[in-house]
Amino acid sequence: MSAARILRSMDFGVMISVAYPMQRNEREAAAAYLGLPGGDGSPRANAFCSDRSIRLTGGSQASWNGWSPGTANARFQPGGAAALEPNQLQRLKLKWAFGLDGDVNAFAPPTILNGNLFVGSAGGFVHALNAETGCIKWIYQADGPVRSAILAVESAGRHSLLFGDQIGWFYSIEAETGRLLWKKKIEDHEAARITGSPVAYQNNVFVPVASWEETRTLNPDYPCCTFRGSVVALRIGDGSQVWKTYMVPDRPRLTGKTRVGTATWGPSGAGIWAAPTVDARRGLLYVTTGDNYSSPATSMSDAVVALNLSNGRVAWFTQTTPGDAYNSSCGIQGPSCPEENGPDYDYGSSALLLTLSGGRELVVAGQKSGVVYALDPERRGAIVWQARVGKGGINGGVQWGMASDGRNIYAAVSDLVRSRRTPDPADPIAVDLDPRAGGGLTALNPGTGDTEWFAAPIPCERPRCSPAQSAALTVIPGVVFSGAVDGHLRAFSAEDGKVVWDFDTVREYETVNGVRARGGSIDGPGVVVAGGMVFVNSGYSRSGGMAGNVLLAFAPED
Secondary structure, eight states: OBHHHHHHHHHHSTTHHHHTTSOHHHHHHHHHHHSBSSOOOOOOGGGBOSOOOOOOSSSOOOOBOTTSSSTTOOOBOOHHHHOOOGGGGGGEEEEEEEEOTTOSOOOOOOEEETTEEEEOOTTSEEEEEETTTOOEEEEEEOSSOOOSOOEEEEETTEEEEEEEOTTSEEEEEETTTOOEEEEEEOOOSTTEEOOSOOEEETTEEEEEEEESHHHHTTSTTSOOOOOBOEEEEEETTTOOEEEEEESSOSOOEEEEEOTTSOEEEESOBOOOOSOOEEETTTTEEEEEOOOBSSSSOOTTSSEEEEEETTTOOEEEEEESSTTOBOOGGGGGTOTTOOTTOBOOOOOOSOOEEEEOTTSOEEEEEEOTTSEEEEEEGGGTTEEEEEEEOSOOOTTOSOOSOOEEOSSOEEEEOOOOOEEEOSOOTTOTTOEEEOTTSOOOEEEEOTTTOOEEEEEOOOOOSSSSOOOOOOSOOEEETTEEEEEOTTSEEEEEETTTOOEEEEEEOOSEEOOTTOOOEEOOOOOSSOOEEETTEEEEEEOOOGGGOOOOOEEEEEEEOO
16 A cells, blocks of 8 residues: 555544544654555546536536535525425435545535536545536645635636645645645644635635644643644735634643643644634624633633634634533543543534524524524624524534524534444444434524424434434525435425435445445535535544445436
8 A cells, every 4th residue: 555545544544543642743654664655546547527628617607615605604505506496306316426535534525616526535635527427627636635625716817726634734726727826834733634614705715723632632641732723814816824813812831740740731722623704794704613622721712703804803702611621531531631621512613694684693603512602793792592402512512514594594413422332452432323312403593593493313224323413504495405424315394394305325336437435424514506416425434423435416317
């Protein structure tokens, strides 16, 4: 095997459980020692399109660009762009499947522009595909796994694709050719990762930064912790930095030692896992933050934070769970667990900027606590209402994203329940899942937070799976799409929450690129709908989920 393949298996592949405590230089050293030089082989010739040109202007106007079709992050695709009616769902059939060679996770949402599809992978490949057929137009190899949605912007007469990877690099590549325009290491910490998707406003792109550092604490000799979450504003033209704002303002300092004598550092944490939200009218950027990794806990962890778009200064913040310091050591009663010991109620999903029927605006955020909060941006984030939609927990509550069609706010919950298996040296954090616990979809009234309807979770029918609905939601007129850890992709009626379409993605697939592929858990980004087609990645092996490596495309059968 190539050293590159071995490194990817540790970054986000089958060896991720063992590699969690390893720092980046240790992973690279192990891969170089074990592996062969050089990269992976090229796809077979007939996987490429006969016409490999890419045109992003003219033609189809159906698009899904980045994390959400709009900067409000409502994940609502209007009827014209969706081109999919509720009465067509019963005729929705698999049109093609694309295999991600060598991967065990398929977690990057596609971007659709003028019949072209751009998508990253755990292997670090960015593919440009024909959205109708799945044939390949070009491939770009990033330095690390690419999980974030890709954002396309037009600048100086060309189209740039902007995205980050799981080792802290941020890229701009030419959409038409896949040629690298520039790349920047936007955070020096070795555990930095970019999971949240970028957003753009005027000439700048805003990048959220999170990290792996809390998992490093599985190694009792790791001095925890020194990473601080941030937002970085870069110029789209050349990648130069405009501003950078940390969510933990004070630099970490030495605070003591653990019971086994390892140095402790703090404050730390408050990573940003999700795409920022642009409020152009107020000149603000909203981000949601994670928990602290070490003591002392700080005031902007587990919070919604408003930043000035022009200079990154904090305008206001609303913390919904104070005193939340937690890391992976806590789950195994390790020495690096801070005295607060959780509850690990960080935000993994973006804030939504919603306009109510009377013109009033709210910032709405769903938390792992199982609570959805509505904040007033005119009153410095004062809480207007809050609604419980799940039990919450370390793997609970709202995980990766809510959606809204303006009529309702839709919130699915994970509430995944894990139990530890018999210890296995080859898989030290191996878990089993409860097939009867987790999941559920709630429709909330945007003005009051009252429940309009609730769709109960559907228990698993296969062993070692979960009905948890962790994946981000997507809504089109009349329909809410929700994927589950059990591998099912379901469409719910926006009127009453009844299931109107269900597809079990856990199976082997014959792929258009000839790669052996199988579906697994649906988690992370959720569904993309554009031009009468539905796209979803299947395969998510974290938290006990089922591995998979396939991108699926559906369309109504004539």
